Amino acid sequence: MTTGGIKQPQREKPVALELRKVGRVFRSDTGATVKALEDVNLLVHQGEFVTLVGATGCGKTTLLNLIAGLDTADEGSLRLGDGLRFGDNIAHVFQHYTLFPWRTAVSNVSFGLQMRGVPRKERQTRAAALLAKVGLQGFENAYPHELSGGMRQRAAIAQALAIEPKLLLMDEPFGAVDDSTRTELQQMLTDLWQENQATVIFVTHNIDEAIVLGSRVLVFSERPGRIACEFKIELARPRDRMTKEFTELFIQIRTALAGQLD
């Protein structure tokens, strides 16, 4: 629960991602500059589930895009752990436009495999198995517009898992679904994470979600975006929202976030 550096690396696990003094500045057409990120230091170990929580527009998405290789930092360094490569085993789940509307569910899930030259039959089988895993059996041939918001995010997760990612980046993936669906999706994601042992970086503005999912919660400050403080979550899974410990953490994080608003 300290500001700045991360002082207690889990020695048994290798590093998945390291960011040092990362900054990103956007320039508008009028020449005005906006510091989206400044002095971001982050060390993530393999198998960790890190949640980033902060107000909308505080640079969380920018940070995620940098990690995904969809954007480049203006300053600082970003190092991926051994075996991690952009466009190979780093998957990204977005909040909107998560699926290609012209492809069926199964064909969406197999997109990454298709790009990697996996034969049609094999990728269909693997995609169908993944759809079943996220609870979408029977919807293989449905188009995204025929699915509900929650089902689309299920399919999007399957799509990301299809490329067998070592690092899974999620940008408010459950931001647009209703509460009960959200809870189901969180449970599913936790199960998948425990099973796959992938590293997950999950962005949200929902404190409750951050605590339920994360093994570590990073609180993001606003403009310029930086990591203000972090909380280690050691509650047993599946996490019960109705416990005293959960509520205490919630209040602490809430306070930390509110402190950023001043």
Place this chain on the structure above:
Amino acid sequence: MPKDVQENRKPWRLSRWLGCPPSDNLREIRASRTGSPLGWIVVPVILLIIWQIAAVRLNQPWIFPPVTRVMDQLVHPLREHYASGSLLSNTFISLLRVLLGFLLASVAGIGLGISMGSIRMVRSSLEPIVEVLRPLCPIAWLPFAIAVFKRGTLPQVFGLGYTRTVFDQVQLGMVFVIFVGGFFPILTNTLDGVTGVRRNYLLLAQALGAKRRQVFRHVYFPASMPMILTGLRQGLGLCWFVIIAAEMLPGAESGIGYLLMYASDNAAMDIVIAAMLIIGSIGALLSLLMRNVMAGLVRWHGKEI
């Protein structure tokens, strides 16, 4: 099965893919499906009756033939009209020319549209030329096309000479003019489609490991498919316009437009009107066909999420 999954289970219908337009898709299609017996039967029958009475009273069939004489031509499409061939054979020749020109225009228009839309340099270097040539009426290309291709025909391209088949009537000059007619609407619509592709889809593809070439084929192409199909429909309609005009000009010696002109020169107004009805119906049929293809291929259109 989770709750949100159960609630959305819908029957999967193949018919929506193959059959008539799923009218819940494009507003345009919905408009085209509002056909009622009033418009399809009642009004045409009334008009035909008025026409028949007026023509019989006027009694000058070389100017205004009665319905019955036009119908007589339409039910005998194989009747040879002197050396000009029959209604059916000439229609077939026109369709063949259009098909070839349209196919060439599709390949070139879609290919160039995608490259112009996705590669800035290609666009900036070609856009001025396109903007100048686009407003030019395709028929204006005919003298140039005839000068370049002379009387060359399709079989001659393959070194076959005179084949005594219908293909001898497919003059390259004609095909070129049709090509020009179809090319620009296909190109501009494809271009609009490609420039309108959401950046999110490009990012998603990139995040899933798509290489640049794969992004072309798997994102730009399918994402702009609705606009491409709109372009193809407009292009095909224009091709059909252009061929009739081209065939009516001096120098043509076959095709439904030629037969129409020939009949007019011989005061055979019944054949002229029969040809007009055929041209109109085929135009409508081609448009309907393209709409159905469109509705089947891009059921997702307008439902992006």
